[in-house]
Amino acid sequence: MTRRQMSWPDRVRSFIGYCLSEPLYRIFSLVPHWEFGLSSHSLSSLTYAHGALAGRRAVHLSDLHLDRYQPRHDRVVDAVEELRPDWIFITGDLLNVPEGLPHLFRFLGRLRDIAPVFITLGNHDHYSGVTVPQYVELAERHDITLLVNQTRVIKTGAGELAIAGVDDPSLHRADLSCVPPPAHQRFTLLLAHAPNILDQMEPHHEVDLILCGHSHGGQWRIPGVPTFWLPPGCNGRIAGEHRAGERRLYVNRGMGWSFLPFRWNCEPEIAVIDWINEQTQAEAA
Secondary structure (H helix, E strand, C coil): CCCCCCCHHHHHHHHHHHHHHHHHHHHHHCCHHHCECCCCCEEEEEEEECHHHCCCEEEEECCCCCCCCCHHHHHHHHHHHHHCCCEEEEECCCCCCHHHHHHHHHHHHHHHCCCCEEEECCHHHHHCCCCHHHHHHHHHHCCCEECCCEEEEEECCCCEEEEEECCCHHHCCCCHHHCCCCCCCEEEEEECCCCCHHHHCCCCCCCCEEEECCCHHHCECCCCCCCCCCCCCCCCCCCEEEEECCEEEEECCCCCCCCCCECECCCCEEEEEEEECHHHHHHHC
């Protein structure tokens, strides 16, 4: 099993995070009109060459923190529908308190009407007090695939897409033994909440792309001031694409907010992934 124990400093930070977040989310969920900087979102476009998936598209969302359904969630659903994805991936921090479950699955259910939805858990999903079996039961009821250190393989005609989803790396719950071995015409995608999954991987873990969130892109981006609002588990990876050798990781800025319902100079993000064949990539270069 490729799973590491959480260090004592991480345990302390996680406990403090839980103690602070739970009452704040409950308070601010009562005054949803206090949100600032979350009403609109931006689209990010990612392109990867893989002949067996050429012409396929996926949408990546993260950090919903969805405790109360808002009009902005309808706008996200509409935007995703217009993109006509083949798959939708959501990398954790789905909600903060148990009262958010009906609102969360209302949103996920609407996305499932568009395309198959694959989700993983983040640190706030565990802080919420909702148990993993509860998430599993609700996901199954809504025909949503929850991956907790598991893999699903989708046949795509000429090849296949392997989707490995691990539990939250920032709480050291990720078990990378679920990552499948490479295979001919297989594209392996790893869904993980926190970017520090990249630091937990070993040479034999071969993946083509890792999708993460957790950072909120810093949530507040003040010109001339280094990003300071980052939770443990980012390891300096704030947003966008990152590389470590041949490994490629994308950090989504997320849709929601952490601790305070404000985002500044850091719009929520929908990432769009398009696959093309290698010849198209060579011609574009």
